[in-house]
Amino acid sequence: MIKWARWGLLPALVLFAPSVALAADPTVKDVAQAVDTVWVAVTAFLVFFMQAGFALLEAGSTRMKNAGHIAGKNILSFGLVALVFWAVGFAISFGQGNAFVGTQGWFLNVSDDMVNQVFGSLSYSDVPLGAKYMFEVVFAGVSLAIFWGGIAERAKLIVYFIFGILFSALIYPVVAHWIWGGGWLSGLGMQDFAGSTVVHLQGGVAALVGAMLLGPRIGKYGKDGSVHSLPGHNTVYSVLGVIILWFGWFGFNPGSTLSAMNISFAYIAMTTNLSAAAGGVAALLTAWAVLGKPDIPMMLNGVLAALVAITASCAFVEPWAAVVIGAVAGVVMVLSVQFFERVARVDDPVGAFSVHGVAGIWGTLSTGFFASPDLVKSVGVGAPGLFYGGGLHQLGVQAAGVLAAGVYVFVVSFIILYAIKATVGLRISREEEIIGLDVSEHGASGYPEQLPHGGEFSQEGSSGTRATPTA
Template identity: 70%
Template sequence: MPSMKELVQGVDTIWVIVAAVLVFFMQAGFALLEAGSTRMKNAGHIAGKQILSFAIVTVVFWICGFGIAFGTGNNFMGTSGWFMHVEASKIDQVFSSLSFSDVPIGAKFLFEVVFAGVSLAIMWGGLAERAKLAVYFLFGIVFSAFIYPVVGHWVWGGGWLGSVGMQDFAGSTVVHLVGGTAALVGAILLGPRLGKYNKDGSSNTIYGHNQVYSVLGVIILWLGWFGFNPGSTLGLDKSFFAYVAYTTNLAAAAGAIGALVTAWIVLGKPDITYMLNGVLAALVAITASCAFVHPWAALVIGGLAGIFMVFSVQLFDKVFRIDDPIGAFSVHGVAGIWGTLSTGFFAAPDLVNKVGVGKAGLFYGGGFHQLWVQFYGVAIAFGFVFVTSFIAMYLIKITVGLRVPKEEELIGLDIAEHGTSGYPEQLPSDYSFAKRLQA
């Protein structure tokens, strides 16, 4: 008969694997959301690169990313545990940052690699409809091997931000701000899609080809978040995971309403796209604070995230003229910043004691200490990702190039990059131009 400890470990392991599967299923959500929010001529390419992206991050994270993020090392990065080649008796020593959970190291790796996969998936949104396929390989390797793992180590792996008490329970900064910032860099270096801006600087709306796909994508992502945030307990932990799921759902609902109403007021119409992004912005924001805040605060955090997202999308499009096709930085970057800062205001003492990270927020008598920690953690993470992503992508730009030629962008990446179409029935009977591009 197994002991009680073995039974608890087994149940915890099942939960972590289920949570990891839910997070992995978010890749399907990204595929539908991004393909539906862009044009038909690029749909197959955009959906298909989710498979390539996750394959790259899985291999690279196994080689070195997991060790850099969670291996024992210094305040900057882990220096052990590469290839996960560790003696069984030394696993808790090498991966001490994850030793709070008794689940096997394989389950921990699976849970963490799907997080890395989400962050990389976020990044590609800023490059949609105009980036070369080679960029996915080259930048995907750099991102998975160094950029994401280093920030992960700072906060979760025993690095310097974790040691000063930065509160980021499931990754508003580590996953979402990191991916969103890289997306912003990509959008800047690539430049806008053809036809996005007029000579006078005014913006043209480029509509997605299937809003139903986008809705289904968001529903899948919302579902996946029930693994993303609650699964970060890495165990059942006396059902605390259920509380995390509770605050997560409240925030998402508030984000949908806040964004839709705001878009209605600002744009004059209750735009469905903004409502969808409002859900995601709220989920991004509550990801840092889900374990630290009371339900009323989760509603406030989610609702404000939806509102901020609407104004952010308008700002980057109309004022800065940065073409971010699915609003990756507004949804994941801006909302990630707000979500991380929010614990500095709303972190409740009883929950802070439960989690054991940082101090209570300003509104609970904790003063400005936690807000300051959250602020400089966000600022330095943003700066690090922006600079390293810019260097990596600029080097790619001056060597192999970032952007497809004009004629390939016009005909669409499905044909130009892959020689087939996501909707072959929609092709004209004579598409010899496309065939010449393949030659």
């Protein structure tokens, strides 16, 4: 094995680990570090590619007049995260500090010999700091991408800038530190292997706050209290988006080992896949029973809800439990979407809170029920679950983590978004919303051939009146 890795694999690692490839006599440790570095980099790239999945899913799930804006915001979103997380977010998340925030490692300005001291919470992995940053920043990017789904089709572009920066600096990194960075929840033994709470619950709760403060889209609710469907314009885009996200999740969960030499990544890929499959099937059947039709968007969200749920528990549970966790997530997601749309009357265009928030809560709690003693011992975090004789201890820790993270994200998101609403405003005007964000915010449509006047949009139409397509 080592001989093959040394002479067969090393040439392929030159771009990623030139110091190892060029060494006169690389050691077994050098080879292992090079392999781990490539693994972490490749899985980071897979998670980054999930932005393409979000772009297709969200654009396909919303209306044509907003498609370019919805897709394009993923570029802006990740650009903001990448810069802010480099400057302060990574340090707050993983830097040495106190039980609540990291206080060292700003701008990643740390010498090689001090990396493990400054970022002690990641010292279990020997990959270079650049690889660790790349892997963690794409997770932060996913969390922020979730938020945008809840405010789709009616938020001002300036909101993306202000909230994106503050979320990446003040919200996401703080909870990440609590759970992954050696903070107080880590000290309690909270189990969140790849981020059902850190990534998904945070994005989902922020999305809920945004949707509440923005109010429903024009035409969503009738004066008589009726609920109107505002279907997305391209189901095929949505399907492709979910396939890409499912594929990217094989970087998300297995990559969280931060090591290819830790062969548990293959097991984690299996539990991840089983959960997703169960969630899609369960959501389709539930939608069929509840809505009277096998709804495709519900099936797609069922896959995602199951992936969200298994993200916390993928390394802690047996395959049968992964199927149960995914199936429950799919069922609960359908019921949650119906509740928030029809009872709470919160207009969440892509079901961001139900898919990422509610499923994130269930997934985080699930280890308190299903965590296997052997797997818990292997990972080295927390205690076995209730169904394995572990009692209520781990379930209590998980519940405390969900409550603390949920309250923190809700309160800080509300303060930030309310301040934006009171100053520059959250929502575009009624006329702009009817025209669509593509034209009102960017001056160009994602589908110009569908517009009047040959796709040209000017302040004055050829007849002397404003060219305004129907809603």
